[in-house]
Amino acid sequence: MTMKLFDVIPEGLFQLLSGPNKRIYAEALLLLFDHAQTERFGIRYEVMRDLLQEMLETYKELGDDLAVTDEEGQDAAPERDQLSLEDITRAQAGAVLRRLERLRWIGVETRSQFERFIVLPHYAIRIIGVLKELCDAKTVEYQRFAFLIYQSLTGDAAKHQPCSAVLGAADVSGQFRQELVSLYNNMKHHMEQVVRQTSIQDVLDHHFDHYKSQIIDKSYHRLKTSDHVARYRMQILNTVQMWLLDRDQLEEAALDGVTSGMFPSQEEAEHAVRQALFFIEDTFTGLEELFYQIDVRHNQYLRSSYDRARYLSQQNEGTDRQLARVLELIGKRHDAKDWGRLFALRQVRGVSEQSMFSPRRKRAPHQPDVHVKVDVPEDVLAELRSYNRERMRKAITRKKVDDYVLGRMGDRAEMEMEELAPQTAEQFIMLGYVYLYGSDGGSGFRIKRSETRRILEIGGYRFDGHTIVRKEGSGRR
Structure with a gap:
């Protein structure tokens, strides 16, 4: 049974990753996930708060001013001027854990000796695992x-x-x-x-x-x-x-x-x-x-990397070269008249008919060539007919193969393939058609393959020694 997404995860779960402090919360989730792999039955609440406090102090030292708020949206450490850095980060670490619990990223259990443990729900473990894979x-x-x-x-x-x-x-x-x-x-x-x-x-x-x-x-x-x-x-x-x-x-x-x-x-x-x-x-x-x-x-x-590098090289080449020449001339203390050689003058032409886009011309209607009918001479037609009749006469068809095989078989119900042993190349080609038409089921005979494969060699030709069986209903020749 397939469940809907918000039947599995609670509402507002992803609010944690959409606010101004999304980076600190993302780091906190990854830190929770890492310790959940070792502390399989729960992380001690005080231990996790100390780890988050250490992480927040690191952010402070790097110059990131984070305003971690509590559930009601108020500053977790309102009297900052009267508190030390350690007290501020400790209050902020507690606010982070409380918000994680409120949005149900974590669960807090109170066990023996009133000691609190942090556990990760099943959906949180999978989601944070995917986020960690994206980072690694x-x-x-x-x-x-x-x-x-x-x-x-x-x-x-x-x-x-x-x-x-x-x-x-x-x-x-x-x-x-x-x-x-x-x-x-x-x-x-x-x-x-x-x-x-x-x-x-x-x-x-x-x-x-x-x-x-x-x-x-x-x-x-x-x-x-x-x-x-x-x-x-x-x-x-x-x-x-x-x-x-x-x-x-x-x-x-x-x-x-x-x-x-x-x-x-x-x-x-x-x-x-x-x-x-x-x-x-x-x-x-x-x-x-x-x-x-x-x-x-x-x-x-x-291609994109190459094109981008080539474009940037062309754009920056002139400026870099001009700056280098400026510094060189300043170092040599040249007169001001030499500064004119720093910048190349380019000729700019005005708008002309040749520089403007020429409109497309409409393609002319297609004019087919005139068809010329040429009469074929009668002698050429007669030669073509004679050639086609001769080609059809020599062509091997299923009827010719049937007549050839059934004629050799006579009144018998079956015969061995060696009786069709070829003597010429044409007969060997005919033998191939016997194999072909005897196997597709459309002829008046069929090939009954021998259980033990026999290779016959007669008259310099090699072929399989199968049995030819007359089909029922085919007339006897």
Whole structure:
């Protein structure tokens, strides 16, 4: 059952990240998340308040004047002139924790000895985890996703718990697709950033410090070389096809889904398993298009970076050169008449007919060439007819093959292929058509393949020694 978003998270949860102090609250959430990983059963309230106080003092030392307010919107430390820095930051740390509790980012429990502990709700843990992943540019191992999917579909889990194995493989496929789409969108984000740089040094810094380190080194280069998923792609697609074509295996997976309590009925379980297999197949079938679009986006970034650097170099070249010459002339104490050589005079022409945009001309209506009818001489027509009749006479049709085989068979119900042993190249070609038409079911005979493959070599020609059987209803020749 799918729930609505605000049935899971409380109202006003994201107000914390929209005010003037959103950065301090974001840092506080990440600090809470880090300590929640070690203090699994709750963080002591006093310990967390001391950690937040230390963080606020660091912000103060860096010159950030933060006004952390309490629930009622009043300053958490109103009498600032009478309090020390430690008292102010301690009051602000308490205000941060109270607001986190009021917006239900955290929960506060009072346990034995009246000691208070901070716990993170399940939705807060997941949301903060996603925010932390956005801040940490980690290396993505794309081949790991393909290996996990292949292992789920072919390993021991697929034999003992097939339903869970298929659904787990579909979840990993969704994560794999999401990572590739994120890489594609992240390239666009970096492309938009590089075109906003205002100096060549900023363009170079962005290219090498951001794009190369975060995109090329950690994702794109690995995806195109050592971490490429081509090693498992075809194996996964073949395995999915085997699952979809094996009715017994699908029923076994559906039964496992009902037995494990994942689905109420076998029909729903089988439908879910099929949809999961289709999703995996669609993911790995569409990888070529996704890789192509990622390459296109990467080339767009490189082009944008190059164009931006070239534009800035052209814009700044004249000014930088003129300033350098000014300083040089000032150092040499040249006369004022030499200063005229600093600035190049450019000729500016007035508006003329040649400089204005010329309107497009309407295309003239198409005038087709006059069709001239040329009569073909009768001797040429007669030659063409003779050639076509001869070509049709030599053409091998199904009727000719039927007449050839049934005529050699006579009144018999079957005969061996070696009786049609070819003596010429034309007969060998006819033998190929015997194999072809005897296997498609549309002729008066059929090929009965021998259980043990026999290769005959007669008259310098090699062919299979099968049996030709007359079909019921075909007339005897």
